Structure formats: structure tokens, C-alpha cells
Amino acid sequence: MVLAPRLRERRRSSGLTLEGAARRLELSPAHLSRLESGLRQPSLPVLLGLARLYGTTVSDLLGETASEPEPVVRGDRMAAVPAGGWTYWRAGGTGRAMQALRVHVPAGIQRALVRVHPGEEWLYVTGGELELSLGDRTHRLAPGDSAHFDSLVPHRLAAAGPGGVDLLFVHTLMQSETSALCVGAPPGAPGQGPGGHPHGPGRRDTGTREERGGRR
Numbered sequence: 001m002v003l004a005p006r007l008r009e010r011r012r013s014s015g016l017t018l019e020g021a022a023r024r025l026e027l028s029p030a031h032l033s034r035l036e037s038g039l040r041q042p043s044l045p046v047l048l049g050l051a052r053l054y055g056t057t058v059s060d061l062l063g064e065t066a067s068e069p070e071p072v073v074r075g076d077r078m079a080a081v082p083a084g085g086w087t088y089w090r091a092g093g094t095g096r097a098m099q100a101l102r103v104h105v106p107a108g109i110q111r112a113l114v115r116v117h118p119g120e121e122w123l124y125v126t127g128g129e130l131e132l133s134l135g136d137r138t139h140r141l142a143p144g145d146s147a148h149f150d151s152l153v154p155h156r157l158a159a160a161g162p163g164g165v166d167l168l169f170v171h172t173l174m175q176s177e178t179s180a181l182c183v184g185a186p187p188g189a190p191g192q193g194p195g196g197h198p199h200g201p202g203r204r205d206t207g208t209r210e211e212r213g214g215r216r
Contacts, residue, residue: 043084085109
């Protein structure tokens with residue numbers, strides 16, 4: 001698989017040690033090592049965080065970089081890529097300041113993950129219903145509805161129905177040491193507000209305890 005060695009290559013070319021990169025991503029070095037050896041697959045938020053930290057794109061990490069940016073992406077050439085239970089397809093050119101994806105979010109997957117990172121996100125629901133949490137508010141979006149928001153607002157995407165939800169998803173690629181931060185506590189846990197939202201981005205995490213290699 002091209003992803004694992006590419007993660008290692010991009011980290012080294014960025015001048016980061018395993019421990020240094022793991023610290024910036026708030027992952028355990030052991031978990032990052034497993035990602036680089038192919039023993040574990042990153043969730044979509046972690047994959048986005050890796051791309052931002054290394055100053056590249058998800059497409060580049062997946063080995064889809066073209067020598068010249070391609071303005072047209074044919075539907076029959078979009079390869080489905082699973083990550084953390086979600087499935088996504090590249091829907092834009094490489095080497096751009098924005099990353100465009102088609103995303104399918106199954107019901108219940110990553111429901112407890114609240115993300116906080118620099119940049120902006122735009123999404124458009126093409127099928128199913130989306131439960132979008134922004135700060136202390138929760139919105140339900142039907143096909144044809146869209147949302148555009150600052151990614152520093154704690155946010156969570158979840159399918160509102162058993163069939164999952166399909167999205168067009170665009171986000172800016174901004175390199176940051178604190179990118180792709182997630183709060184992974186279940187609803188009702190200490191420090192969480194109504195519906196499992198954090199009161200603020202003070203408690204930051206990039207995945208479940210299992211994903212962090214058991215770090216406490």
C-alpha cells in the first residue's frame with residue numbers, strides 16, 4: 001500500500017522525528033509508527049491532520065499526485081478510499097489550496113468526534129440527511145442543503161438516518177501544528193455540553209483511545 005511509506009517519507013522530508021510529528025498531531029508515537037508501517041489505517045480527521053502538518057494534500061498522501069494539476073476529474077475514475085469507517089472519493093484537482101471530496105458517512109461512525117482546525121469547510125448534501133453540529137447548535141440538512149463555516153468552530157458531522165449520508169465536501173488546506181484536532185468523548189462525558197458538544201476547544205484529541213495507542 002502506498003499510504004504507509006508515503007506518510008514516513010513526507011514526515012522525514014518535513015524534518016520531523018516520529019516523536020515530534022506525533023506530538024504536534026497529539027497522537028502517540030506508537031500509533032503514528034503503526035500508521036507508517038501499514039498496521040493501522042488513519043481515520044479521515046487524522047488523515048487530514050497529517051496532510052496539513054506535512055504541507056501537502058490527502059491526494060498526495062494516497063499517491064494520486066499528478067505532474068500538472070488536472071482541472072477535470074471523471075466520475076468513472078474516482079477511486080473509493082475507506083478511512084475510519086467513512087468512504088470518500090477525490091473530486092478535485094491536486095496541488096490546490098482547497099481539497100474537494102465526495103464523502104459517504106455511514107450511520108453511527110465517528111459520531112463522538114468533534115473537530116477543531118484552522119481553515120474553512122463547505123459541504124453540500126446529495127443524499128440522506130446530515131446532522132451537523134456547530135458549537136452549541138445542531139442542524140439537520142436534507143439533500144440540496146449546504147453549509148459553509150469556519151473550521152475553528154467545534155464541529156461534528158454525522159448521518160441522521162440509518163442509510164448514512166452522502167456529501168460534497170470542500171476544505172482549505174492550511175498547515176498548522178494544531179490542525180485536525182478532535183474531541184473524542186462520548187455524549188454526556190465530563191466537560192461536554194448538551195448533545196456531547198465541548199464547551200470549547202480546550203480538550204483536544206485526534207481520535208479514540210484505541211487510535212492514540214492507548215494513551216491516557
